[in-house]
Amino acid sequence: MAASTDRIEKRVLLRASRERVWRAISDSKQFGSWFGVEFDGPFVPGASIIGKMVPTRVDAEVAKRQEPYRGYRFEFAVDxxxxxxxxxxxWHPFAMDSxxxxxxxxxxxxxxxxAxxxxxxxxxxxxxxxDRIPIERRAKAFAANEGGWAAQMKLIEQYLAQHAQG
Structure with missing residues (x-):
């Protein structure tokens, strides 16, 4: 079976309760801490929120790779x-050219x-x-996010281990 060009899927078993994982993904401050972004407010269905790239607080090596993008702003439309x-x-994937x-x-x-x-x-x-992204940047956006989501799965795992009670 050929790999999909339209979707990226990553799965990880997190050694944390569902409630704890939920807080880490649904609270904009916690999400930003491991993801590497500061948001201008909470996640609210139907609302847009602006994020500003900041290095993750979870992993020094990843933070170093994120540093060149510090301050870059993007929009999340909470679904x-x-x-x-x-x-x-x-969001607009790999939208890094200002x-x-x-x-x-x-x-x-x-x-x-x-689950x-x-x-x-x-x-x-x-x-x-x-598959709906303009062809001239589709492959680059897909490749960047494929690697990015793999890294983010490791970051949330580290975040939950470091902040077991948060």
Missing amino acids: RVEPMRLFSFR SVDYSKEPSTLVAFEL EAADGTILTVTESGF
Whole structure:
């Protein structure tokens, strides 16, 4: 079976309760801490929120790779917040060239889904809609986010281990 060009899916077993994982993905301050972004408010369904890139506080090596993007601003359009189950948003993937107006492009949908597991919580992150991104930047955006989501799965795992009670 050929790999999809339209969607990225990553799954990780997190050794934390569903409630703890939910807080880490649905609270904009906690999300930003591990993801590497400061938001200008909470995640509210149907609302847009501005994020500013800052290095993650979880992993020094990843923070070093994020440093060149410090201060870069982007928009999350919060899609759904279904407590303990699903958090989703839309954004413009790998929209890192400040001279380009990405607002005219279609966005991708990023969904964080939680499921029970015997020894923790399964987090599945899916980003879909890449086939609608302009062809001239589609492959680069897909490749960047494929690697980015792999790194983010490790960051949330580290965050939960470091902030077990948060």
